[in-house]
Amino acid sequence: xxxxxxxxxxxxxxxxxxxxxxxxxxxxxxxxxxxxxxxxxxxxxxxxxxxxxxxxxxxxxxxxxxxxxxxxxxxxxxxxxxxxxxxxxxxxxxxxxxxxxxxxxxxxxxxxxxxxxxxxxxxxxxxxxxxxxxxxxxxxxxxxxxxxxxxxxxxxxxxxxxxxxxxxxxxxxxxxxxxxxxxxxxxxxxxxxxxxxxxxxxxxxxxxxxxxxxxxxxxxxxxxxxxxxxxxxxxxxxxxxxxxxxxxxxxxxxxxxxxxxxxxxxxxxxxxxxxxxxxxxxx
Amino acid sequence: xxxxxxxxxxxxxxxxxxxxxxxxxxxxxxxxxxxxxxxxxxxxxxxxxxxxxxxxxxxxxxxxxxxxxxxxxxxxxxxxxxxxxxxxxxxxxxxxxxxxxxxxxxxxxxxxxxxxxxxxxxxxxxxxxxxxxxxxxxxxxxxxxxxxxxxxxxxxxxxxxxxxxxxxxxxxxxxxxxxxxxxxxxxxxxxxxxxxxxxxxxxxxxxxxxxxxxxxxxxxxxxxxxxxxxxxxxxxxxxxxxxxxxxxxxxxxxxxxxxxxxxxxxxxxxxxxxxxxxxxxxxxxxxxxxxxxxxxxxxxxxxxxxxxxxxxxxxxxxxxxxxxxxxxxxxxxxxxxxxxxxxxxxxxxxxxxxxxxxxxxxxxxxxxxxxxxxxxxxxxxxxxxxxxxxxxxxxxxxxxxxxxxxxxxxxxxxxxxxxxxxxxxxxxxxxxxxxxxxxxxxxxxxxxxxxxxxxxxxxxxxxxxxxxxxxxxxxxxxxxxxxxxxxxxxxxxxxxxxxxxxxxxxxxxxxxxxxxxxxxxxxxxxxxxxxxxxxxxxxxxxxxxxxxxxxxxxxxxxxxxxxxxxxxxxxxxxxxxxxxxxxxxxxxxxxxxxxxxxxxxxxxxxxxxxxxxxxxxxxxxxxxxxxxxxxxxxxxxxxxxxxxxxxxxxxx
Numbered sequence: 001x002x003x004x005x006x007x008x009x010x011x012x013x014x015x016x017x018x019x020x021x022x023x024x025x026x027x028x029x030x031x032x033x034x035x036x037x038x039x040x041x042x043x044x045x046x047x048x049x050x051x052x053x054x055x056x057x058x059x060x061x062x063x064x065x066x067x068x069x070x071x072x073x074x075x076x077x078x079x080x081x082x083x084x085x086x087x088x089x090x091x092x093x094x095x096x097x098x099x100x101x102x103x104x105x106x107x108x109x110x111x112x113x114x115x116x117x118x119x120x121x122x123x124x125x126x127x128x129x130x131x132x133x134x135x136x137x138x139x140x141x142x143x144x145x146x147x148x149x150x151x152x153x154x155x156x157x158x159x160x161x162x163x164x165x166x167x168x169x170x171x172x173x174x175x176x177x178x179x180x181x182x183x184x185x186x187x188x189x190x191x192x193x194x195x196x197x198x199x200x201x202x203x204x205x206x207x208x209x210x211x212x213x214x215x216x217x218x219x220x221x222x223x224x225x226x227x228x229x230x231x232x233x234x235x236x237x238x239x240x241x242x243x244x245x246x247x248x249x250x251x252x253x254x255x256x257x258x259x260x261x262x263x264x265x266x267x268x269x270x271x272x273x274x275x276x277x278x279x280x281x282x283x
Numbered sequence: 284x285x286x287x288x289x290x291x292x293x294x295x296x297x298x299x300x301x302x303x304x305x306x307x308x309x310x311x312x313x314x315x316x317x318x319x320x321x322x323x324x325x326x327x328x329x330x331x332x333x334x335x336x337x338x339x340x341x342x343x344x345x346x347x348x349x350x351x352x353x354x355x356x357x358x359x360x361x362x363x364x365x366x367x368x369x370x371x372x373x374x375x376x377x378x379x380x381x382x383x384x385x386x387x388x389x390x391x392x393x394x395x396x397x398x399x400x401x402x403x404x405x406x407x408x409x410x411x412x413x414x415x416x417x418x419x420x421x422x423x424x425x426x427x428x429x430x431x432x433x434x435x436x437x438x439x440x441x442x443x444x445x446x447x448x449x450x451x452x453x454x455x456x457x458x459x460x461x462x463x464x465x466x467x468x469x470x471x472x473x474x475x476x477x478x479x480x481x482x483x484x485x486x487x488x489x490x491x492x493x494x495x496x497x498x499x500x501x502x503x504x505x506x507x508x509x510x511x512x513x514x515x516x517x518x519x520x521x522x523x524x525x526x527x528x529x530x531x532x533x534x535x536x537x538x539x540x541x542x543x544x545x546x547x548x549x550x551x552x553x554x555x556x557x558x559x560x561x562x563x564x565x566x567x568x569x570x571x572x573x574x575x576x577x578x579x580x581x582x583x584x585x586x587x588x589x590x591x592x593x594x595x596x597x598x599x600x601x602x603x604x605x606x607x608x609x610x611x612x613x614x615x616x617x618x619x620x621x622x623x624x625x626x627x628x629x630x631x632x633x634x635x636x637x638x639x640x641x642x643x644x645x646x647x648x649x650x651x652x653x654x655x656x657x658x659x660x661x662x663x664x665x666x667x668x669x670x671x672x673x674x675x676x677x678x679x680x681x682x683x684x685x686x687x688x689x690x691x692x693x694x695x696x697x698x699x700x701x702x703x704x705x706x707x708x709x710x711x712x713x714x715x716x717x718x719x720x721x722x723x724x725x726x727x728x729x730x731x732x733x734x735x736x737x738x739x740x741x742x743x744x745x746x747x748x749x750x751x752x753x754x755x756x757x758x759x760x761x762x763x764x765x766x767x768x769x770x771x772x773x774x775x776x777x778x779x780x781x782x783x784x785x786x787x788x789x790x791x792x793x794x795x796x797x798x799x800x801x802x803x804x805x806x807x808x809x810x811x812x813x814x815x816x817x818x819x820x821x822x823x824x825x826x827x828x829x830x831x832x833x834x835x836x837x838x839x840x841x842x843x844x845x846x847x848x849x850x851x852x853x854x855x856x857x858x859x860x861x862x863x864x865x866x867x868x869x870x871x872x873x874x875x876x877x878x879x880x881x882x883x884x885x886x887x888x889x890x891x892x893x894x895x896x897x898x899x900x901x902x903x904x905x906x907x908x909x910x911x912x913x914x915x916x917x918x919x920x921x922x923x924x925x926x927x928x929x930x931x932x933x934x935x
Contacts, residue, residue, distance in 0.1 A: 033571070036571050037571065040571055040572070151571075152568070154571065155568075155569060155570070155571050155573070155713075158571055158572065158573065159569060159572075159573035159713040159714070160573075160713075160738055160742055161573075161713060161714050161715075161738045161739060161742070162737065162738055162739075164566060164567075164568075164715075166587070166589070167587070167588055167589060168551065168584070168587040168588075168589070169548070169549075169550040169551060169587075171550045171551055171552050171555065171637075172550075172551050172555060172582070172583075172584060172587070175364075175374070175551075175552065175555030175556065175582070176374035176375060176555070176581070176582055177374070178324065178365055178369060178374075180322035180323070180324065180363070180364050180365075181347075181364060181552070181635055181637070183637050184345060184346060184347050184364075184634065184635050184636075184637060185322055185347045185348070185349075185364070187346075190637075192550070193548040193550035193552070193637050194548065194550075207320065217588075218588045219549055219588050219602060221545075221546075221547065221548045221549070221602070223545075224545065224546050224547070224548055224638050225548055225637065225638060227638075228345065228637065228638040228639065
């Protein structure tokens with residue numbers, strides 16, 4: 001491996017689909033490493049940071065956001081063809097995001113209740129992860145993604161090894177940090193045991209339950225934890241825990257679907273996110 | 284048992300700060316139990332007021348609550364989630380750095396231990412036992428975790444005898460408490476008006492002489508003994524520990540494992556809170572250029588999906604495999620490895636399991652008491668070096684389309700003194716360590732034959748001559764060449780498996796007349812997938828019968844087509860004592876061992892090389908455990924008899 005300017009710098013693009021831009025801003029949050037990254041990667045497309053634009057090709061493309069409109073289906077298909085290594089970043093791109101709650105809703109009705117002129121909006125009935133449409137080479141989970149994991153991904157790309165992105169439960173990191181378990185000692189609903197690590201156990205660090213923004217880990221025993229948490233909660237409250245940022249992920253989908261049935265008839269803004277936050281300890 | 288010894292001192296409650304001052308002498312920081320944000324944690328104790336006066340714990344499987352207002356006592360909380368492991372074996376510890384200079388040279392530096400001077404206040408009997416277990420595991424063998432040893436030596440241990448029992452406690456069954464017997468510098472027993480203080484070491488005696496109390500009365504000493512005896516009675520004997528090792532190992536097929544897996548989250552909380560679980564993973568982080576590496580030792584767990592993964596598969600793919608691994612290690616194979624149970628009965632895994640799985644109940648269900656105990660002998664570790672050496676790549680030569688041999692000149696001649704079948708840990712900046720068996724020990728170089736299976740191995744074989752590569756070894760148990768002296772030897776292998784056996788063939792050829800008939804049975808996918816093709820010919824001219832077979836023929840192949848065990852089916856090895864060395868994928872070895880057994884080679888004389896996820900290479904990280912063995916330290920070469928029913932069994 002040579003110095004920063006050895007060889008051609010990989011052409012990197014950062015693009016978004018249906019999302020809030022928070023994940024791509026994580027790249028700018030890597031303040032201490034930003035110069036070094038700029039020297040080693042050619043950021044040819046990154047509208048949040050530069051007015052320089054590129055349509056590709058890309059050696060590396062970081063994709064934020066879910067696929068939510070017909071236009072985005074075309075966009076991601078074209079981008080994939082121009083990209084050597086495509087990495088999805090964030091809960092929207094990897095799991096469909098909070099907006100995937102509409103996958104259980106009557107989409108035209110929701111659209112009409114949100115937009116004054118719903119007829120000018122062209123959207124798909126579903127919000128789905130990028131991997132449902134094109135091949136994805138790597139993914140960074142989270143809402144938003146973790147800056148250390150992003151740096152690890154970039155480092156691994158440059159060194160030519162696999163990124164170290166562990167699949168273990170949030171619990172390991174929580175315990176390594178010496179946090180006392182909010183579920184066992186505090187009776188707070190916490191999805192940490194089912195959730196892929198990477199966030200640094202942020203929420204339990206503030207005595208909050210984990211709401212699985214990193215999504216299910218490879219092995220998520222949803223039924224067992226649901227039974228346990230359901231011992232002193234109504235079943236609907238347990239289901240609502242899963243109706244969050246990664247509701248559309250396969251292991252959480254059955255619970256989220258039951259929660260969505262319960263939401264039927266309510267207005268969109270009163271549903272999933274609000275309910276999930278209440279249960280996890282928010283006022 | 285702490286008895287009413289005459290040297291016991293009574294320290295009045297209001298003088299506790301004077302004891303803390305004594306502990307702090309020499310710049311020590313006192314760490315003890317304290318309540319923060321409603322939780323019991325271990326942290327710095329500034330004054331006695333920081334201790335949890337009046338607090339008590341309520342514990343149940345999966346549930347922990349603290350309540351206060353129970354008087355003045357400061358040690359009434361039996362235990363909390365955190366154990367002292369946090370201070371003796373931190374969750375994250377830098378162990379070394381590696382740097383590649385602009386000229387390509389590579390340097391390794393172990394991070395020297397720099398332990399804080401601490402006094403642990405309030406260590407329970409079970410936790411003293413846990414520290415004793417870690418002393419054996421991490422500092423009692425050939426290889427020592429230097430950071431752990433330094434932290435232990437720097438710490439002063441002030442124990443507390445339990446005068447309350449928790450609902451999760453079963454120290455009585457595990458033989459670790461509640462009485463404090465050894466491992467402490469000082470021990471306190473809390474009474475209403477103060478503390479009975481006794482010493483356990485010379486350092487403790489020197490402190491005790493200065494404790495500002497008076498000689499304890501016989502009544503006080505008796506009250507202390509009675510209080511602890513009450514705890515013993517309260518706990519009872521919830522786990523039938525006698526003979527548990529054998530009962531559990533007999534139940535590897537119990538249907539209960541799958542039932543537990545239905546509840547188990549494989550979240551690893553039990554192992555994180557366990558004061559004896561020592562498994563770690565080595566994470567290597569590098570700068571953006573892969574030039575500077577920092578290696579950290581981090582708490583890991585046999586419950587994570589990736590723990591027993593290797594390129595191409597997972598040795599414990601199912602949740603029940605992993606629960607069984609954990610429980611059988613704690614209560615069975617730990618005995619084989621270290622001479623005691625790996626459980627001290629503190630009950631943390633019961634209380635802090637998010638779904639309340641209780642090991643006491645599971646043990647009773649899986650392995651109810653029946654037979655008497657039997658202690659298996661522990662084996663001494665092989666003596667091999669544990670530090671990194673920088674080797675220079677002399678040349679690399681392709682063997683097949685995906686396999687390359689690297690000739691390396693080590694800086695340390697000890698690496699050349701390795702034995703056939705041993706391996707080295709290979710490290711390069713930016714990449715995690717790789718275990719690679721040595722395919723030849725030369726007079727001034729050694730050869731590694733590496734198959735490209737991922738980025739790390741692909742990058743390794745792409746290194747240019749002159750490159751500096753980190754090597755640690757030679758490690759592991761070699762092929763038992765001495766057992767083959769004067770006997771017939773049959774070597775059975777396939778594909779890349781010939782690499783770790785080539786040094787054995789070299790050893791035979793160097794002393795050919797000291798062995799009987801020698802047969803090498805070698806299988807490969809195709810003729811061009813065979814390693815060392817020119818040498819195969821040379822060996823057959825030097826008194827070794829070389830039989831070959833391939834899965835698929837290619838143009839020009841006139842030899843046999845099929846699987847390697849077919850080469851043995853016409854043989855009779857029963858006429859004279861024959862030793863077999865077998866190396867290949869576990870399923871191939873299983874088939875081969877079956878054929879060998881049918882043709883006269885018993886399990887005792889059949890030796891195999893096992894593959895597992897090896898990370899430290901010296902039996903400290905736990906990844907490669909297989910029943911009572913750490914494959915890196917006790918193997919990789921085992922006789923089939925030693926492995927018994929572990930051999931070829933899935934999920935171990």
